[in-house]
């Protein structure tokens with residue numbers, strides 16, 4: 001099969017086209033998908049540079065070639081003996097964080113719980129833009145912060161970095177759940193985030209969100225540590241100082257600590273660090289969030305897309321051969337919504 005794997009860690013030049021990759025063979029609970037489209041997420045760039053290697057290398061069958069990519073939309077080619085929900089020819093979508101299952105290639109193998117039937121009202125390109133960012137948001141709010149949709153009704157929520165892949169989805173979801181959303185982004189993206197449902201838009205280049213916001217119930221921080229220690233403190237300062245307030249960070253020291261110290265020493269050190277930051281933020285609930293697959297989350301995403309509650313926001317589309325340029329676009333940190341990769345034309 002063809003694909004754009006990497007053969008070593010490094011910058012965007014490490015991708016190499018290959019026509020001789022081994023087509024994966026299907027196990028009982030797996031589905032072989034002929035990929036039509038995928039997308040680029042910042043985690044792909046981080047993995048490409050070696051982030052998480054202390055964990056991910058142990059999970060891979062072989063180190064290189066390594067096929068990156070988390071999102072998928074495509075057509076089922078084969079199903080394993082225990083797969084009952086899907087059959088050959090079905091159009092599916094989904095996402096994964098497994099280091100064994102990349103999507104920058106002609107075929108990929110997904111566990112049946114990581115995919116669902118693609119909403120008919122989305123093209124393959126549109127469908128590839130949503131699952132990873134949606135399930136990241138889903139995991140953050142529902143799994144890590146243990147919030148329910150009704151908990152967000154009329155609540156004041158700040159989404160830090162609202163015009164990127166995660167932010168453009170999160171604003172739509174939070175708005176749908178009845179929250180009043182404030183967000184930061186560049187001036188030229190204010191119209192976009194307002195159309196998605198943000199009530200307050202702050203140009204972070206000219207204004208300081210912590211001077212403008214107070215008494216918030218939830219901060220969904222897409223910058224986290226990448227915004228600097230001050231930024232995290234400012235986020236905590238805009239929250240009500242009580243036990244119903246939540247701060248959720250998408251960028252934190254968990255995997256970095258494991259990379260620095262190795263799995264054996266790093267995991268307890270990361271857990272200790274997480275405990276300390278949680279304790280110091282009390283009474284505010286402080287969460288380090290990580291993507292987790294969720295078949296119920298994916299199914300609810302499908303329902304919301306079919307009902308046109310959630311719409312894809314696409315920055316640009318690149319053919320798979322131009323994956324290098326697509327990574328460079330994400331590396332600017334100024335994608336407007338999602339960067340999508342077309343693997344095979346519809």
Ligand SMILES: NC(=O)c1ccc[n+]([C@@H]2O[C@H](COP(=O)([O-])OP(=O)(O)OC[C@H]3O[C@@H](n4cnc5c(N)ncnc54)[C@H](OP(=O)(O)O)[C@@H]3O)[C@@H](O)[C@H]2O)c1
Nearest residue numbers: 042136161163164165166185186222250289290291333334
């Ligand atoms: N923990 C997890 O499991 C997990 C999962 C997914 C993503 N993430 C992390 O979440 C972050 C967001 O992901 P993404 O896919 O949304 O990334 P993205 O699409 O690359 O985000 C780009 C957006 O960030 C905005 N931005 C950049 N600097 C900013 C600043 N100082 N203040 C406010 N906005 C700023 C840009 O806004 P303008 O162009 O308008 O300036 C742009 O729209 C990434 O760092 C990613 O690594 C973590």
